[in-house]
Amino acid sequence: MNTFPENTTAYLIGVDYSGTKKCARLVFYEPKLAKLYAWYGDNHFPYCLTNLSPFELEKISEIMKHPSLKKIELTTKFDAIKNEDITVTKIIVEDPKAIGGGKPRENVRDIIPEMGGGKVWEARIPYSSCYIYDKNIEMGMPYNIVDKKLSRVIYYDAEDRIKQITEKVQMTNDRWVRLCEYPVPEFLRIALDIEVLGAERTRVPDPIKAEYPIVSVCLISNDGKRKILLLLREGIEIGTDEVNANLDFFPTELDLIKTLFEEIKNYPFVITFNGDNFDLPYLYYRAIKLGMVKEDIPIMLTKHGAKIRDAIHIDLYRFFFNRSLRNYAFSGKYKAVALDEIGEALLGKGKLHAHQDIWLATEMRIWTYTQLAKYNCQDGDITLELTTYNENLVMKLIMVLMRISMLSMEDLIRSPISRWILSMLQYEHRRRNYLIPNPDDLILAKGKAVTEAVIKGKKYKGAVVVEPPAGIYFNVDVVDFASLYPSVLKNLNLGYQSIRCEHEECKSNLVPETPHWICQKQKAMEGEIIGLLKDLRVFHYKKLKKDPYYGVVEQAIKVFLNAAYGVFGDEDFDLYCPPVSESVTAMGRHSITSTIEKAKELGIEILYGDTDSIFLKNPTKEQLENLTKWSSQILGLDLEVDKHYRYVCLSARKKNYMGITDNGEIDVKGLTGKKKHTPPIIKGAFNVTKKYFSKAKTPEEVEALKKALKNVILDVYLRIKRRDFELEEMAFNMTLGKSPTAYEKTIPQHVKAAKMLEKLGIYLKKGDSIFFVKCAGKEVKPIQLAKKEDIDITKYHEMLKATFEQILDSLDIEWDSIIGIVKLEQFF
DNA sequence: AGCTTTGGCGACGAGT
DNA sequence: ACTCGTCGCCAA
Numbered sequence: 001m002n003t004f005p006e007n008t009t010a011y012l013i014g015v016d017y018s019g020t021k022k023c024a025r026l027v028f029y030e031p032k033l034a035k036l037y038a039w040y041g042d043n044h045f046p047y048c049l050t051n052l053s054p055f056e057l058e059k060i061s062e063i064m065k066h067p068s069l070k071k072i073e074l075t076t077k078f079d080a081i082k083n084e085d086i087t088v089t090k091i092i093v094e095d096p097k098a099i100g101g102g103k104p105r106e107n108v109r110d111i112i113p114e115m116g117g118g119k120v121w122e123a124r125i126p127y128s129s130c131y132i133y134d135k136n137i138e139m140g141m142p143y144n145i146v147d148k149k150l151s152r153v154i155y156y157d158a159e160d161r162i163k164q165i166t167e168k169v170q171m172t173n174d175r176w177v178r179l180c181e182y183p184v185p186e187f188l189r190i191a192l193d194i195e196v197l198g199a200e201r202t203r204v205p206d207p208i209k210a211e212y213p214i215v216s217v218c219l220i221s222n223d224g225k226r227k228i229l230l231l232l233r234e235g236i237e238i239g240t241d242e243v244n245a246n247l248d249f250f251p252t253e254l255d256l257i258k259t260l261f262e263e264i265k266n267y268p269f270v271i272t273f274n275g276d277n278f279d280l281p282y283l284y285y286r287a288i289k290l291g292m293v294k295e296d297i298p299i300m301l302t303k304h305g306a307k308i309r310d311a312i313h314i315d316l317y318r319f320f321f322n323r324s325l326r327n328y329a330f331s332g333k334y335k336a337v338a339l340d341e342i343g344e345a346l347l348g349k350g351k352l353h354a355h356q357d358i359w360l361a362t363e364m365r366i367w368t369y370t371q372l373a374k375y376n377c378q379d380g381d382i383t384l385e386l387t388t389y390n391e392n393l394v395m396k397l398i399m400v401l402m403r404i405s406m407l408s409m410e411d412l413i414r415s416p417i418s419r420w421i422l423s424m425l426q427y428e429h430r431r432r433n434y435l436i437p438n439p440d441d442l443i444l445a446k447g448k449a450v451t452e453a454v455i456k457g458k459k460y461k462g463a464v465v466v467e468p469p470a471g472i473y474f475n476v477d478v479v480d481f482a483s484l485y486p487s488v489l490k491n492l493n494l495g496y497q498s499i500r501c502e503h504e505e506c507k508s509n510l511v512p513e514t515p516h517w518i519c520q521k522q523k524a525m526e527g528e529i530i531g532l533l534k535d536l537r538v539f540h541y542k543k544l545k546k547d548p549y550y551g552v553v554e555q556a557i558k559v560f561l562n563a564a565y566g567v568f569g570d571e572d573f574d575l576y577c578p579p580v581s582e583s584v585t586a587m588g589r590h591s592i593t594s595t596i597e598k599a600k601e602l603g604i605e606i607l608y609g610d611t612d613s614i615f616l617k618n619p620t621k622e623q624l625e626n627l628t629k630w631s632s633q634i635l636g637l638d639l640e641v642d643k644h645y646r647y648v649c650l651s652a653r654k655k656n657y658m659g660i661t662d663n664g665e666i667d668v669k670g671l672t673g674k675k676k677h678t679p680p681i682i683k684g685a686f687n688v689t690k691k692y693f694s695k696a697k698t699p700e701e702v703e704a705l706k707k708a709l710k711n712v713i714l715d716v717y718l719r720i721k722r723r724d725f726e727l728e729e730m731a732f733n734m735t736l737g738k739s740p741t742a743y744e745k746t747i748p749q750h751v752k753a754a755k756m757l758e759k760l761g762i763y764l765k766k767g768d769s770i771f772f773v774k775c776a777g778k779e780v781k782p783i784q785l786a787k788k789e790d791i792d793i794t795k796y797h798e799m800l801k802a803t804f805e806q807i808l809d810s811l812d813i814e815w816d817s818i819i820g821i822v823k824l825e826q827f828f
Numbered sequence: 829a830g831c832t833t834t835g836g837c838g839a840c841g842a843g844t
Numbered sequence: 845a846c847t848c849g850t851c852g853c854c855a856a
Binding site for chain 1: 849855
Binding site: 321323415417418419421453454455459460461463464465485562563564565567568569570572573581585610611653655656670675745747766778799802806 | 829832833835837839840841
C-alpha cells in the first residue's frame with residue numbers, strides 16, 4: 001500500500017487549474033517514497049499515484065534543489081486521499097503566487113527560468129491517472145487492476161522474442177520491440193447503458209436538467225454478469241419478450257441508482273457508449289436531484305470526460321470517433337459514429353430494429369418491462385462486445401496505442417492523433433533529457449513555409465498528381481513507394497532540430513525544390529522514431545498480419561505512421577514546424593518525378609501517378625526490376641508492385657479511375673458513382689455496370705460490354721422518366737459539416753433541407769446526416785417532406801449523365817448515343 | 829468542441 | 845453568361 005506519512009514534507013511541483021470547475025489540482029512529490037501525488041481541490045477522487053522512472057527522478061531532484069521552490073508542509077488529514085492510506089488534509093502554500101496558476105510547465109518556467117535556457121523548458125510531469133510504473137516496458141500499467149484482483153501480465157516468454165526481433169530489425173535498442181511485444185492482460189470490465197423515459201428519437205434528454213426518470217439500466221460484464229435493473233412503474237406489464245439477462249425490479253429510482261453504483265464498484269473498467277456526454281452526467285445529475293450527496297456518487301465530471309471513482313471509464317464513442325482509427329485501424333468500415341452503425345459494421349449486429357419501429361411509432365413509455373429490457377440489453381451487449389470481439393481486439397489495440405504514445409488509457413481514448421504523437425515525442429524528449437520547445441520559439445527559430453500551395457489557402461505545396469489520358473489500358477502494373485513520407489522523414493534525417501540547423505557546414509545539404517537544409521551532424525529524433533516504427537512494421541509485423549495480436553500491432557503502428565508527417569503541418573500541434581512538412585512533400589515530389597523520368601528512360605509508358613504511386617503500362621519484368629533497383633539504390637526508397645490490373649479505365653480526371661484486377665475485383669477510385677452522397681438509384685446502376693467490367697477480360701470483351709452498359713443506363717434513364725422509383729432511391733445523403741445556423745457565406749442545398757426539417761421539430765446538428773431530394777424549380781426538400789411528384793426529372797437525368805460520363809469517357813461513348821434512342825421513342 | 833496534411837472533382841451559391 | 849468561392853467527399 002502506498003503510504004504517505006503524516007506531517008511529512010513534500011514538494012509542490014505544479015498547479016493545474018480547471019477553469020470551469022474552479023478547482024486546482026496540486027501535483028506534489030514525496031522524496032522518501034519517490035512518488036508523485038496529485039490532488040484535486042474539493043473533488044474526492046484520489047488521483048492515483050505514479051512511481052517514477054529513473055530519469056524522471058533525476059529531473060525532479062534537480063528541480064527540488066532550486067532555492068526558489070517553496071517547501072510545502074503537509075499537516076492534517078485529507079478525506080480525499082484517505083482510501084489510499086495517505087493522510088493529509090491541508091497543504092500550506094506559503095506564497096501561492098510563487099506557484100501561480102496555469103499549467104505546471106508555465107509555473108516551473110517562471111520559477112526557474114535558467115533551467116530552460118530562457119523560455120524553452122517544459123516540466124509537466126508525465127504522471128498519469130491510474131498508472132503504476134512498470135520497468136519491463138518503461139511505462140505505466142493500469143493501477144486499479146492490482147486492487148481489483150485482476151491478474152497481472154506474467155512476463156514469461158516475451159524476453160526471448162524481443163531479443164530475436166531486435167536483432168532481426170537491426171535495432172540497437174529494444175524499447176520499441178518491448179512495447180509492441182509485451183502481452184496485454186485480459187481486462188475485467190462491465191458495460192453500462194441506461195434508458196431514460198421521455199427520450200425522443202430526435203432529441204437526447206439534457207443530462208444537466210435530468211428531468212426524466214431512469215427506467216432501465218443494463219449491466220453486462222465479461223465475467224458473466226448480465227443484469228437489467230428496472231424501475232417499477234404503474235400500469236406497465238411484464239410482457240412476453242425473452243431477455244437473456246436477470247431482471248431486477250426496484251420500487252424507487254434511488255434504489256435503482258444506488259444498486260447500479262454498488263454493482264460497478266467491483267470492476268476496474270467501465271465501458272459505455274457516449275457515457276462522457278450522456279449516461280454518466282445523466283446519472284450524476286439525476287442522483288443529485290433525487291437527494292444523493294456528491295460524496296456518495298462515484299462519478300466525476302471533468303472537462304475531458306466523465307470519470308468513475310476507482311475505475312477507468314472507457315467511452316467507446318470517443319474512441320471510435322477518432323478519425324485516424326476510423327480510417328486506418330477500422331479501414332473506414334463505419335462512417336457515422338453511432339452504436340447502431342459501428343455494431344453493424346464490426347459485429348454484424350445493429351440495434352433491435354423491430355423495437356426501433358415501435359420507438360418510432362409510439363413511445364418507450366408504454367413498452368412492457370421485457371420489451372424495454374430487451375432493447376436495453378441489446379445496446380449493452382453491443383457495447384461490451386465491441387471490446388471483446390476478435391479476441392479483445394479493441395482492448396489490445398488501446399493498450400498498444402498507449403504503449404507507443406505513452407498516454408494513459410483515459411487520455412488516449414479521448415484524444416486525437418496529434419496528442420498521441422505529441423505525447424510520444426514529449427516522452428522521447430524527457431527520456432533523452434532534452435528540452436521541449438515552445439511553439440512560438442520553434443516558429444521563430446525555424447520559420448514558416450516557403451513553397452506555394454497549389455490550392456489557395458493552404459500553407460505549403462503538397463504532392464504531384466499526373467494527368468491521366470482517357471482510355472482503357474490493359475495489363476497495368478501499379479507500383480508505389482512503401483510508406484513514402486515516413487521513409488522520407490527517416491532518410492533525410494528530418495525533424496525540427498535538424499532542419500535549418502545552426503551549422504554553416506550543413507547549409508549545403510539542401511532539400512530539393514526548397515531553400516531548407518538539413519543537419520548532417522546530429523540525428524533528428526522524429527526521423528529516427530518514425531523510421532524505427534516503419535522498419536518494425538515493414539520488416540516484421542506486416543508478415544505476421546494474420547496473427548490476431550500482431551495484426552493489431554501492425555494496425556497501431558500504421559496509425560502513427562500515417563499521421564506522423566501531417567502533424568508537423570498542423571498549427572495546433574505543439575511541435576508545428578512547416579519547414580519539416582514542406583520538406584517531406586518536396587522530397588516526395590522529387591522522388592516520384594525522378595522515378596517517372598527513370599521509367600521513361602527505361603522505355604516504360606507512364607499512365608498515371610498520384611503522390612507515391614505510378615501506373616505503368618505493360619512493363620516487362622526486366623524493366624520493373626531495373627526500376628525498383630534504381631529506386632532503392634538512388635532514392636533509398638522501396639518501390640514495390642502494389643497491384644496488377646487486368647485493365648484500367650482512366651477518365652482524364654485526376655483521382656478518378658477504375659481498375660480491374662486479375663481475379664475480377666474492381667477498385668473504384670473517386671468516381672461519383674461510389675460516393676456516399678450519390679442517390680441510391682444512380683449508385684445502384686453504377687454497381688450493376690461494375691459486374692460487366694468485372695467479367696470482361698480482353699479488349700474484345702470490353703468492346704462487347706458497351707452494349708450492356710448502354711442498356712443499364714438507358715433502363716435507369718427511363719425509370720426516372722417514368723417516375724418508376726421509390727422516393728428513398730432519389731435521396732442525396734449529406735453530412736452537415738457545421739450546425740445549420742453556422743453557414744454564413746452560402747447556404748448549400750443540404751442546409752436548406754435541414755432548415756426545412758426544423759419546422760417539423762427535427763433539429764439537426766453538426767455531424768448529422770440529411771436525406772434530401774431535388775425538386776422542380778431548383779428547390780430541394782428533405783425526404784420527410786417530399787412526394788414522388790416533386791422530383792425534378794431533368795436534374796436526375798443530368799446527375800445520371802455526369803456520373804456515367806466518367807466511365808463513358810474512357811470507353812469513348814457519346815451520351816447521346818445512349819439516350820438518342822429515347823428521344824426517338826417519344827414519338828411512339 | 830474538436831482538431832494530421834495537400835490535391836482534386838463536382839455541384840452550387842453569389843456576385844459581376 | 846461568366847467567374848470565383850464554398851461545401852462535401854474522396855485519393856494519397
